[in-house]
Amino acid sequence: MASSSSPEISNRVWTVPNILSFLRLGLVPVFLYLIITAQDALALLVLVFSSLSDYLDGFIARRFNQMTRLGQLLDPAADRLFIFAALIGLAARNVIPWWLFFVIVAREVMLAMLGIISANYGFGPLPVHHLGKVATAALFYALPVLMLGQAFPAIASVTDPVGWAFALWGAFLYWWAGFIYVAQSVRISRLPRV
CATH class of the missing domain: 1.20.58 (Methane Monooxygenase Hydroxylase; Chain G, domain 1)
Structure with missing residues (x-):
């Protein structure tokens, strides 16, 4: 009998959570540009959108059984890239x-x-x-x-x-x-x- 605690991980690419993760990855350079150019309010808006989509993609993946191997790579990659972009931008501005x-x-x-x-x-x-x-x-x-x-x-x-x-x-x-x-x-x- 399969354990209900370990969801099935698929090899699909085009799922809603993966599309949200691709979108977040695409926003990383926009976010970095906004930070470096001191457009902090817009950068915060992009970051809030990214955080909400991060929560949403995880919720959808678990709730609708759309967990994928690609998603397991994309999601933490997007998180790390947003952190790096914020660190680079804030350090470049001596914040x-x-x-x-x-x-x-x-x-x-x-x-x-x-x-x-x-x-x-x-x-x-x-x-x-x-x-x-x-x-x-x-x-x-x-x-x-x-x-x-x-x-x-x-x-x-x-x-x-x-x-x-x-x-x-x-x-x-x-x-x-x-x-x-x-x-x-x-x-x-x-x-x-x-």
Whole structure:
């Protein structure tokens, strides 16, 4: 008897969740342009739309059994690219320091290397850990809150501390999740090859 807790993952490409993910990917350069040119209110609008479509694509995928292998790659790719675009744009404008950008990029480089190692052992991408999702969510809250202070300076005295709290906590959790992925990769590398 099949477990109801593990939904079927299909190889379909053209599903509503995947189309929403493609749309989000297409909005990344628009978002980066808006941040770099200090059009923060419009950038926030794009980010809100992206966040809502991110929630919607996950809901539709689960509710209507449209989970796909492509969606499992597109969704986190779009999330990461939005985070990188926000980091690059905000660092270029000296809203955040470049060290925060490098801390997050270094973790992503480490995960890319782990993916290559896992592939060499015949395994696909590592399963997403809940801590990694929490870290991504913290960064997803941090960057718009920091942008909000840029768009509306009158509230920056409130948004900046909240945004920095989420940013630092998110970066810490990002690396904590990264070390969990390292441990998973080590376990995989010790399994006998098929």
